[in-house]
Amino acid sequence: MKKQMIANGIKLAYQEAGSGAPVLLLHGFCGSSAYWEEVIPLLGQHYRVIAPDLRGHGDSDAPDGEFYGMEQFAEDLLALLDQLKLDQVSLFGHSLGGYITLAFAEKYPKRLRAFGLIHSTAYPDDEQGKAGRDKAVQTIEQQGMEPFIDGLIPRLFAPEHVQTMPDAVEQAKQIGFATPAEGAIRTAKGMKHRIDRNHVLRSAHTPVLLLAGEQDQIISRQKSFSVASPHIRQVLLTAVGHMSMYEAPEKLTEELATFLAE
Template sequence: MNKVKLSNRSIEISYKDAGEGIPVLLLHGFCGSSSYWDAVVPLLQSQCRLIVPDLPGHGKSGVPQSPYPIEAFADDMADLLQQLNIGKAVWLGHSLGGYVTLAAAERHADRVGAFGLIHSTAYPDDEKGKEGRLKAIQTVLDSGIVPFVDGLIPKLFAPEHVESMSDKVEEAKKIGYATPPEGAVVTLEAMRDRPDRNEVLRQAACPVLLVAGENDQIIKPDKTFSVQSDSIRHALLNKVGHMSMMEHPEQLADKLSAFLKTIRL
């Protein structure tokens, strides 16, 4: 892992850097880390340069102080690219990473040459979702990260994969256990308060890829495919839930590779 100190923050960001070519920023989901992408990176690194960070509050990156909105995560990732002397990149965000990507497309258009949402959505949390975030925060504060992750991770996989891919479920749990509790709480607050960014999709001047899982129990395909336009591609992955990078990395990599071949930065 590489590390860089953020220009305007007191925290460090850990990241992996693999491959050569068009720069691609791969952002993981909540209670994940750069390790979420371990099966995808080898499938793409001959085509592009992959920058794969641990988001603030996750993995081996530093934990920011609350409040820390989604916009701050986006600013941090733009700062990371600047420190790596990367102008524009393709931003590909899974779940939480998609929320960060949308904020970056809105705030740092000069850094976003194209972007993709993977099992993510431009919609904000509804009232039920916001209540769920508060309950999750309380669970982490009361019981710690391990019981919370144990309850979260199986829901991320397609129901039929919880047993048949039990090794992958356990791998995702181990990654989640490394999330500092304070980082989980700060991120839950950020996700709860994020705004509707469907207008960012509608106004996108660059190519966009929207990827959904057929059996995603967390973000249904219609929540991902919220906007249609000439600049937006939709890709539905068969027989996967919220974790295609683990459930079927080859299928996800094929969709990402086809999209990346169309991009000129």
């Protein structure tokens, strides 16, 4: 059962489970907190797990605006933490969620005990990536969400898993279909505008996890592992694409728990 609150002037929906030190999980583009539904109960055995629907996604509001900047998402997150009276959390972001995690870590480092990027990168979009955002916006505007999601979701999984995990692929598609078109468009434009935040990784005073999938067709391990440092733990999951929360939820949770315990 999702909970709701007004945070930063909009309705934010979120899931919550477990007790203990708080851990926040942020989903990716055209996803929702449901992306984490296999991870939440596993991690919730030892931690208080909170997974919001980002603005423009899931059951949260999709407010007006030219685009949703990563900094705007970070302000939503700050309002969520303040209302839940959480001074410090461990924050993990998948893909888009990772870009937001970096924006939050840059502005509010003292609110984080640790943070991690899950199949994400500190690099901004290159020219090819920006063209891809424009194409996504054009497809959604002209054809709607279904054709866009049908083209997107299979590329998020390791090629073999598209065949062997049809239920997971279908579930991810259904979540994508339910994403408000305007929310998806404004988010795509926001990702196009994001800045390079490798300096956040280099200067972090908290432990950092960088987790990549060996068969990720969206973000290469080189882009995920952009900074090496004693405070950064790099993890490569084998036989996994961009969606370890579906493709290997037990392994992902094990890596998160190991990192948190250390």
